[in-house]
Structure formats: structure tokens, C-alpha cells
Amino acid sequence: MPSRLPSAPRTGRPRSAAADAAILEATRAALVELGWSKLTLGDVASRAGVAKTTLYRRWAGKNELVVDAVAVLFDELELPDRGSLAADIEGVVLQFAAILDRPEAKTALMAVVAESTRDEPLRERIRTSIVERQKRLVLEGRSRAQARGELPLEKDPTAAARTADLIFDVVAGAVVHRALVSAQPVDEEWAARFTRLLVGGLAGD
Amino acid sequence: MPSRLPSAPRTGRPRSAAADAAILEATRAALVELGWSKLTLGDVASRAGVAKTTLYRRWAGKNELVVDAVAVLFDELELPDRGSLAADIEGVVLQFAAILDRPEAKTALMAVVAESTRDEPLRERIRTSIVERQKRLVLEGRSRAQARGELPLEKDPTAAARTADLIFDVVAGAVVHRALVSAQPVDEEWAARFTRLLVGGLAGD
Amino acid sequence: MPSRLPSAPRTGRPRSAAADAAILEATRAALVELGWSKLTLGDVASRAGVAKTTLYRRWAGKNELVVDAVAVLFDELELPDRGSLAADIEGVVLQFAAILDRPEAKTALMAVVAESTRDEPLRERIRTSIVERQKRLVLEGRSRAQARGELPLEKDPTAAARTADLIFDVVAGAVVHRALVSAQPVDEEWAARFTRLLVGGLAGD
Amino acid sequence: MPSRLPSAPRTGRPRSAAADAAILEATRAALVELGWSKLTLGDVASRAGVAKTTLYRRWAGKNELVVDAVAVLFDELELPDRGSLAADIEGVVLQFAAILDRPEAKTALMAVVAESTRDEPLRERIRTSIVERQKRLVLEGRSRAQARGELPLEKDPTAAARTADLIFDVVAGAVVHRALVSAQPVDEEWAARFTRLLVGGLAGD
DNA sequence: TGCTAACCGAGACGGTACGTCCCGTCTTGCG
DNA sequence: CGCAAGACGGGACGTACCGTCTCGGTTAGCA
Numbered sequence: 001m002p003s004r005l006p007s008a009p010r011t012g013r014p015r016s017a018a019a020d021a022a023i024l025e026a027t028r029a030a031l032v033e034l035g036w037s038k039l040t041l042g043d044v045a046s047r048a049g050v051a052k053t054t055l056y057r058r059w060a061g062k063n064e065l066v067v068d069a070v071a072v073l074f075d076e077l078e079l080p081d082r083g084s085l086a087a088d089i090e091g092v093v094l095q096f097a098a099i100l101d102r103p104e105a106k107t108a109l110m111a112v113v114a115e116s117t118r119d120e121p122l123r124e125r126i127r128t129s130i131v132e133r134q135k136r137l138v139l140e141g142r143s144r145a146q147a148r149g150e151l152p153l154e155k156d157p158t159a160a161a162r163t164a165d166l167i168f169d170v171v172a173g174a175v176v177h178r179a180l181v182s183a184q185p186v187d188e189e190w191a192a193r194f195t196r197l198l199v200g201g202l203a204g205d
Numbered sequence: 206m207p208s209r210l211p212s213a214p215r216t217g218r219p220r221s222a223a224a225d226a227a228i229l230e231a232t233r234a235a236l237v238e239l240g241w242s243k244l245t246l247g248d249v250a251s252r253a254g255v256a257k258t259t260l261y262r263r264w265a266g267k268n269e270l271v272v273d274a275v276a277v278l279f280d281e282l283e284l285p286d287r288g289s290l291a292a293d294i295e296g297v298v299l300q301f302a303a304i305l306d307r308p309e310a311k312t313a314l315m316a317v318v319a320e321s322t323r324d325e326p327l328r329e330r331i332r333t334s335i336v337e338r339q340k341r342l343v344l345e346g347r348s349r350a351q352a353r354g355e356l357p358l359e360k361d362p363t364a365a366a367r368t369a370d371l372i373f374d375v376v377a378g379a380v381v382h383r384a385l386v387s388a389q390p391v392d393e394e395w396a397a398r399f400t401r402l403l404v405g406g407l408a409g410d
Numbered sequence: 411m412p413s414r415l416p417s418a419p420r421t422g423r424p425r426s427a428a429a430d431a432a433i434l435e436a437t438r439a440a441l442v443e444l445g446w447s448k449l450t451l452g453d454v455a456s457r458a459g460v461a462k463t464t465l466y467r468r469w470a471g472k473n474e475l476v477v478d479a480v481a482v483l484f485d486e487l488e489l490p491d492r493g494s495l496a497a498d499i500e501g502v503v504l505q506f507a508a509i510l511d512r513p514e515a516k517t518a519l520m521a522v523v524a525e526s527t528r529d530e531p532l533r534e535r536i537r538t539s540i541v542e543r544q545k546r547l548v549l550e551g552r553s554r555a556q557a558r559g560e561l562p563l564e565k566d567p568t569a570a571a572r573t574a575d576l577i578f579d580v581v582a583g584a585v586v587h588r589a590l591v592s593a594q595p596v597d598e599e600w601a602a603r604f605t606r607l608l609v610g611g612l613a614g615d
Numbered sequence: 616m617p618s619r620l621p622s623a624p625r626t627g628r629p630r631s632a633a634a635d636a637a638i639l640e641a642t643r644a645a646l647v648e649l650g651w652s653k654l655t656l657g658d659v660a661s662r663a664g665v666a667k668t669t670l671y672r673r674w675a676g677k678n679e680l681v682v683d684a685v686a687v688l689f690d691e692l693e694l695p696d697r698g699s700l701a702a703d704i705e706g707v708v709l710q711f712a713a714i715l716d717r718p719e720a721k722t723a724l725m726a727v728v729a730e731s732t733r734d735e736p737l738r739e740r741i742r743t744s745i746v747e748r749q750k751r752l753v754l755e756g757r758s759r760a761q762a763r764g765e766l767p768l769e770k771d772p773t774a775a776a777r778t779a780d781l782i783f784d785v786v787a788g789a790v791v792h793r794a795l796v797s798a799q800p801v802d803e804e805w806a807a808r809f810t811r812l813l814v815g816g817l818a819g820d
Numbered sequence: 821t822g823c824t825a826a827c828c829g830a831g832a833c834g835g836t837a838c839g840t841c842c843c844g845t846c847t848t849g850c851g
Numbered sequence: 852c853g854c855a856a857g858a859c860g861g862g863a864c865g866t867a868c869c870g871t872c873t874c875g876g877t878t879a880g881c882a
Contacts, residue, residue, distance in 0.1 A: 012874070012875095014873080019832095051834040053835085056866085107322045111315075111319035111320075115316075117308075127387075170399070170402065173378030173379040173383070176378055182373075196406075197407070199406075200406035245841085245843085256857090258853095258854075258855080259853080262853085421848080422856035423847040426859075445732070446729060460860075461861060463861085520725050520732065521729035523725050525651075536796075575797065576805070576812065580785060582788075583789040587788030592746070603781055604781060610816040610818070627826025628828080667870085668830090669828065
């Protein structure tokens with residue numbers, strides 16, 4: 001994930017692959033201990049047993065580093081077939097909440113999004129590294145529900161994409177808001193209530 | 206909003222009331238120009254024509270100051286009666302989106318929420334200054350819809366409160382996610398689609 | 411000695427006078443221990459129990475600081491009346507050599523002169539803080555020798571000044587070269603030989 | 616001049632002789648442009664079209680490199696017979712001053728001498744590479760003056776050597792001090808005045 | 821002619837110091 | 852006692868060089 005100009009010159013000592021892993025791991029550990037705002041790149045470097053220059057050679061700054069460090073957490077999300085659309089949604093909501101409960105994700109996610117409001121390249125990085133990758137869950141859940149006959153097939157691909165985006169914003173937004181803003185637990189009871197609301201809306205559509 | 210111990214001593218020169226307003230205004234201006242992360246208290250003080258000490262005498266730090274500075278923005282939200290539940294929801298969604306479009310709100314809101322994940326008093330301040338005050342919109346919209354017969358009366362007050370919280374998380378979360386994470390416009394078309402989904406879910410409940 | 415704009419505004423907390431002394435003393439100590447090239451301003455600051463910013467607020471850099479720290483050493487030079495021109499010269503040569511023997515002077519003097527070859531303001535600072543102040547020794551020695559009848563009175567003040575400058579360059583240059591370049595001891599024997607040469611040249615003039 | 620262990624193994628690719636010359640030339644160019652303190656070995660290497668490793672393989676550091684780079688400048692000094700001791704001295708003083716006027720010599724000479732106050736091997740290198748080699752001028756000037764009958768023959772070789780050292784320190788020290796510390800021109804007028812003083816002292820001896 | 825050892829360029833590496841910025845606190849003198 | 856001004860001790864920043872260490876590739880001289 002760290003940046004490198006695409007036209008890779010073959011010359012010189014190659015970058016250490018081990019350093020990358022150590023840095024990202026150290027970043028997550030520092031996020032857990034210190035949180036976003038007290039995390040310093042110097043500290044990350046010394047935790048990773050690496051010089052500050054090595055870190056700056058690969059990432060432009062704290063924001064980019066943290067996005068890379070946290071992105072991998074969200075790849076754990078899966079969508080096992082639980083037999084119904086509602087069950088699938090409940091499952092993914094609870095999984096997502098579990099990730100947001102981890103301190104490194106909680107403190108970092110909102111912070112980088114906040115930074116991204118004034119930094120277009122960062123927003124793009126967040127989108128490609130984190131957000132866009134998880135839309136797969138919506139798409140897979142829908143096609144599975146269509147196969148079950150729970151949802152109608154959509155003929156217009158543009159409208160279908162818009163609906164997927166909408167669902168994604170609703171699900172991700174609601175869970176994040178509940179967990180981080182309202183600071184209330186995303187437990188099975190809440191997940192069930194939310195799912196009933198959402199499935200009802202989809203059905204009535 | 207600035208803090209003051211309750212047992213206010215009456216002696217000495219009183220604090221300048223004008224200073225408070227100047228500081229909050231300067232804070233918003235600095236947020237627009239610099240964004241959250243590059244805003245410094247020294248800069249705010251000099252913009253406000255005030256000494257740094259004056260500022261620290263009234264607010265504990267950047268977080269608290271910014272919460273106060275942006276809280277007022279959200280009090281602009283109103284819920285004029287547009288004749289139907291769906292129209293009321295669309296209206297508030299668009300108003301909320303308009304506020305989130307303002308750079309001082311955009312950059313500050315997510316940032317203070319991010320900070321609040323590791324700072325319980327800050328979270329409480331955000332809740333009382335911003336979040337909780339806007340729940341009135343949900344409650345008012347519901348009672349109006351019930352008066353219109355669009356929604357049933359709820360007998361159980363606990364369940365009613367839970368539903369209101371859920372709706373609030375869904376609306377606020379979805380709009381914020383659309384605007385700041387997906388970075389897509391919250392326009393009338395999206396508001397209409399979102400409202401249809403939500404009203405459908407509420408009806409089917 | 412530290413810099414301050416001449417138009418001193420009277421407002422704000424005044425600078426600590428104690429800090430100045432502590433910094434200059436710490437600088438001399440660091441010169442003794444580390445020498446010029448390994449002296450760091452961060453180290454000086456922490457020796458002086460002072461923040462780096464305090465140091466940078468008062469001196470533009472290492473060069474200026476060291477000039478001020480070392481200048482005082484050369485003010486120790488005196489010219490007690492030893493009864494003859496030759497004895498006076500020998501005395502000041504040995505005193506000068508004693509100062510150059512101190513490690514803080516030895517390592518610093520040449521270094522700041524070297525830097526001054528590319529830094530006109532620094533050269534000026536060296537001249538006013540160190541060099542020019544010691545010309546008094548030449549002038550006093552001459553007038554005393556003239557009073558004794560060892561040297562003729564000079565009528566032309568321009569020529570007199572030129573001669574004083576010449577003597578100063580010869581004495582200071584020869585001692586410095588012997589001590590630092592040739593790295594040979596400036597002992598009584600050498601002082602005597604040098605004095606004989608110089609007095610002979612002056613007499614034959 | 617670059618270092619090499621005496622027991623040279625004969626195998627492998629030999630070091631490029633061209634690189635040596637390029638490096639020394641690049642060092643002089645960098646001294647002119649940047650001065651001693653801003654000269655970096657990385658910059659010298661890239662100017663010379665050479666890798667940093669190549670440079671470090673041959674010189675221990677900046678000091679040693681610069682001594683070698685400037686030593687050659689002083690070998691230009693000559694002592695053509697100008698017919699009298701005074702004329703010979705004036706000639707060499709002006710030649711020496713001309714070299715000291717070159718920026719690469721000016722900035723480097725004092726700097727390496729300053730460094731040498733804390734680095735005995737460096738002092739030795741300076742002495743053998745630069746200082747000691749120029750004593751030939753004193754010796755040659757004296758023997759020529761003796762041949763002309765301007766100076767007496769000295770019987771005691773020890774005393775003769777001491778006198779030569781003294782003269783060397785006086786001439787070199789005075790010129791350096793005039794040029795670099797006093798920062799006044801070493802022109803014909805000054806050279807004449809200085810020479811008169813020195814010759815007078817020698818004669819009266 | 822093919823081996824092989826030392827050379828070469830490039831550039832990443834762990835470090836150290838830089839000079840700047842901002843923090844939150846602490847004197848000042850004035851109102 | 853509040854206030855503007857600004858110095859204070861402190862900590863992190865991002866950069867520049869240090870001197871060392873791989874890399875892949877070149878260039879002799881000896882076999």
C-alpha cells in the first residue's frame with residue numbers, strides 16, 4: 001500500500017518489506033494506546049524499530065499511514081449465508097459494529113474522514129482502500145436475496161447501482177452514528193430493530 | 206457556553222461578554238480557512254483580538270471551543286409542516302445536508318466526534334450541545350405524523366423512545382455518510398429515494 | 411549581547427536575564443566538552459535548563475551564540491606596566507596564549523572566523539565583540555612606550571592608526587598561528603624571541 | 616593522497632584514478648558555492664558523478680577530503696628572486712594573499728584548522744599536506760639573503776630552525792589575520808609596511 | 821576465455837540535529 | 852481582578868545529512 005512511483009527504477013537497495021509490516025502493526029498498537037490525536041510518527045517509528053525517514057519515505061503523513069493501517073481491519077467483514085435477507089443484514093451489522101468497537105478503528109476512522117474533508121487525495125485513498133471495497137457486501141446480499149425471491153430483479157443497472165449506494169450509506173451511516181456519536185451499543189436487539197426497518201423499506205419499495 | 210464555576214465570585218473586573226462572541230466567530234472563520242487540524246488557539250485569539258489567556262480562561266481546549274462554535278449552526282434546523290411525513294423528512298434531510306455543506310461544520314463535526322471516542326466529557330458535551338437537541342425534530346415529526354394518522358400511536362414510552370433514537374441514527378448517519386464519506390451530493394433526488402426507503406420501513410413496522 | 415530589535419516595545423513578559431547567563435555558561439561548558447563542531451543548540455539548551463525556543467529567540471544561530479559566549483574571555487587581557495615596551499609585549503603575548511590554551515577559546519575562535527568568511531554580519535559581530543576591543547592593548551602599549559621615550563611620537567594620525575592595525579595583525583596573527591596551526595607552545599622563550607623581532611622592527615622604523 | 620592500506624592486494628578491479636580528480640575538483644567547486652559548513656559529502660559525490668560509497672572508500676570524512684582538495688592550491692607559491700630580501704618577502708606575501716582571496720581557500724583553511732584543534736591526526740595531515748611544505752619558502756629566502764650578504768650565516772642549526780619557524784608563524788599569521796580576521800586588503804602598501812617591520816626586526820637581531 | 825574479486829552507481833537504512841510551530845502556563849503593566 | 856502582550860519549558864514536526872548497508876552490474880588480471 002505505501003506509495004511508490006509507478007515507473008519503478010530497478011536500481012539501488014530495495015525497500016525492506018519487513019519494515020512495512022512492522023510499521024503498520026506499530027501504527028495499530030499506537031492507535032490503541034494513544035488514540036489518533038496523540039499518535040506521533042516518531043513514536044510509531046521507534047515502536048517499529050525503524051527510522052523516521054523510512055516512514056516518511058513510504059507515506060506522505062499521518063493520515064495516509066493510518067488509512068493503510070486500518071484498512072485491513074475492514075477486510076475481515078464477510079457475508080455468510082444465514083438463510084434470509086434479514087439474517088444476512090443483522091449479521092453484517094453486528095460484524096461491522098464489532099470492528100468499530102476495536103479502539104484502533106474507532107479512533108482512527110472518524111479522524112481520517114474528518115481530515116479528508118479538506119484533502120481530496122486522502123478522500124480518494126479512503127474510498128479505494130476502505131469504503132468502496134465493502135460495497136461488495138451490499139451487492140452480494142442483494143443478489144442472494146434476489147435468488148431467494150426476497151427482492152425483485154432490477155432491470156435498470158443505473159438505478160440498481162444507486163440503490164446499492166443508498167443502502168450502503170444507510171447501513172454504514174446508521175451503525176457508525178449509533179456506535180460513535182450516540183455512543184450506544186450496537187447489540188442484537190438494535191440490529192434486529194434496524195434490520196426490520198430496512199427490510200420493510202426495501203420491501204415496500 | 207464557556208465554563209465558569211457555579212459559585213461565581215462577584216469581585217474584580219467582570220469578563221467581557223463581547224469577547225465570547227468574537228472568539229466563537231473567529232473560531233468559525235478559522236475553521237473555514239484552515240480546517241480543524243490546522244486551527245490553532247493562538248491564531249483564534251489573535252483573530253478575535255484577544256489574548257490567549259482569555260481564551261484558556263473560558264474553554265479547556267480546542268475541542269470544547271470548537272463544539273461551542275459549531276453547535277449553534279445546528280440550531281438553525283427547523284421542521285415546518287410540509288403536509289406529509291415524507292415531505293417533512295425530505296425537508297429536514299436537505300436542511301441538514303445544507304449545514305454539512307458549510308466548511309466549518311464539515312471539518313469540525315467529524316473531528317470532534319473522533320476526539321470524543323477517547324474523551325468521555327467531550328462526548329457528553331457534544332451530545333448535550335449538538336446531538337440531543339436535534340432529537341426534537343424526530344419527536345415533532347412523529348407526533349405530527351401521528352396527528353395526521355400516518356403513524357400509529359405508540360403506547361409503550363420506552364419502545365417509543367427507542368424507535369426515535371433509531372430513526373435519528375438512521376437519518377443523521379445516512380446523511381453524514383453520504384455527504385462526508387461517500388462525498389456524493391445530498392440532493393433532492395437522493396433525499397426522495399432515502400425518504401421513500403425510510404417511510405416504507407416505518408409503515409411496514 | 412543577545413539580539414533585540416532596537417524599538418523595544420514595553421509590553422509582555424520580559425525576558426529572563428538569568429537565562430542569558432545560564433545559556434552562555436552552558437555554551438562554554440559544551441565547547442570544552444564537545445568542541446565547536448559537535449556542539450548542538452539542543453544540548454546547550456538542556457544544559458542551561460532552558461527550552462530551545464528561548465535560545466532561538468535571542469540568538470540567530472550557533473555562530474552568534476558562540477561569539478557572545480567566547481567574547482568575554484578576551485576581556486580578561488590586561489596590560490600592566492612592566493617597565494619596558496619589550497616586557498609589556500611579552501606579557502600580553504603570554505596572556506593571549508593562555509587564553510588560546512583554554513579549550514573553549516581554541517575550538518571556537520577559528521571556527522567562527524571560518525564561518526565569518528561567508529557571513530558579513532557575523533564578521534562584523536566578531537569584530538565589534540572581540541577583535542576591535544583588544545586594539546586598546548596596542549594603543550595603550552604604544553603611548554606608554556612613547557612616554558618612556560622608547561618610541562617616537564607620530565604626528566600623522568592616519569599613519570599612526572595604520573601602524574597600530576599592522577602591529578595588531580602581527581601580534582595576534584603570530585600567536586594564533588604558533589598556537590593553533592603550528593601547534594607549538596607559546597612559552598617564555600618563544601615570546602622573548604618574537605618580542606625581540608618585533609621591537610627591532612619597530613625601532614628600525 | 617586518498618588513503619589506502621599499505622599492504623595493497625593486487626587483485627580485483629582497480630580504483631578509478633579519474634574519480635579522485637573529479638572528487639577533488641567537485642570539492643573545490645562546492646566550497647566556492649556553498650562554503651565549508653554547507654558542503655555535504657552527498658553533494659560532492661553527485662557533483663563528481665560518483666557514489667557516496669566511492670568517496671567514503673577513499674577519505675575518512677569531510678575534513679580529510681577538504682584538506683586534500685585545498686592543499687594543492689598552496690603549492691602554487693613560488694619565490695622568484697626579486698633581488699633583495701624585502702622584495703622577496705613582499706612577493707610571497709602578495710602571492711599568499713592572492714590564494715587566501717580565493718573563496719575555496721578562505722572558507723576551508725580556517726575551518727579545517729578549527730577542526731584540527733580537537734583532532735590530532737587531522738592536525739598532522741594539515742601540517743604535512745599544507746603547512747610544512749611551505750616552510751621551504753622561508754628557508755630558500757633566507758639562504759638567498761645570506762648569499763646576498765643581507766643576513767648573517769647562522770652556525771647553530773637548532774637556533775636557525777627556531778628562527779625559521781618564528782618567521783613562518785609571523786608571516787603566515789599576520790597575513791591570515793589581516794585577510795580573514797581584520798578583513799582588510801593585503802595590498803602592496805600593507806605588504807610594504809609589513810616587510811619593512813619584519814626586515815627591520817631581522818636586521819636588528 | 822572464462823573466473824573472480826574488488827570495484828562501481830544507486831538508493832534505502834538507522835540515526836542525530838536541525839529550526840519551526842504550537843502547546844498550555846507564567847509574568848509583566850495597564851485599566 | 853480582567854486583560855493584551857509576550858516570554859517561558861516542553862514536545863512534535865518534517866527535512867537534511869550522516870555514515871553504513873545492500874543491490875545488480877562492470878572491469879580488471881590471472882588461470
